[in-house]
Amino acid sequence: MAALSVQSTPAEKIKLAQISVEEFQRISKAIKEDAQRELDFTLTENSVLMFRDRLCVPSDTQLRKGVLSEAHDSPYPISSEWKWKHVTMDFVTRLPRTPSDVNAMWVVDDRLTKTAHFIPVKITYSMDEPACLYIDNVI
Structure with a gap:
């Protein structure tokens, strides 16, 4: 029990x-x-x-x-309200194109939980696609 x-x-x-x-x-x-x-x-x-x-x-x-x-x-943040104050994002572009047509990397760094997420993206994505990728890969 x-x-x-x-x-x-x-x-x-x-x-x-x-x-x-x-x-x-x-x-x-x-x-x-x-x-x-x-x-x-x-x-x-x-x-x-x-x-x-x-x-x-x-x-x-x-x-x-x-x-x-x-x-x-x-591994989890103390408070969800703090989490957003410690997230930084950047795009690494001009990478060699992969067979799946990915040519950039989206780096999401969460300093509170000490994690970094490297998300493969295409530079032609609309603004909706990174939002969905963020939910799928980070949250």
Whole structure:
């Protein structure tokens, strides 16, 4: 019989840790009272404190190691909203034509998951075809 265990996500662990930091609580309260607009701090809809779209992680060595380990050792992104900020794309053209008439390579680099996708394409593709290729090969 298989066992199922529920574990907190890194964002949930950070949210719980933020509660114990007095400075974070002061900033969160100021944001809720609309007095903290000018300092680039925000609260997510789940009340997680952010600074310039980045999580505010308390100075807890064990928590930080856990978050870094999760981000770097997992084959999956921590949060889908972060994934799109770390994807770069480029086309390598003027390649020798293959028997299947492919003459370019589309390189999609995902720095968050540390993966690169090399997708053979034709330079004559319309904009619809790369979108379908992206869904088929990357997502």
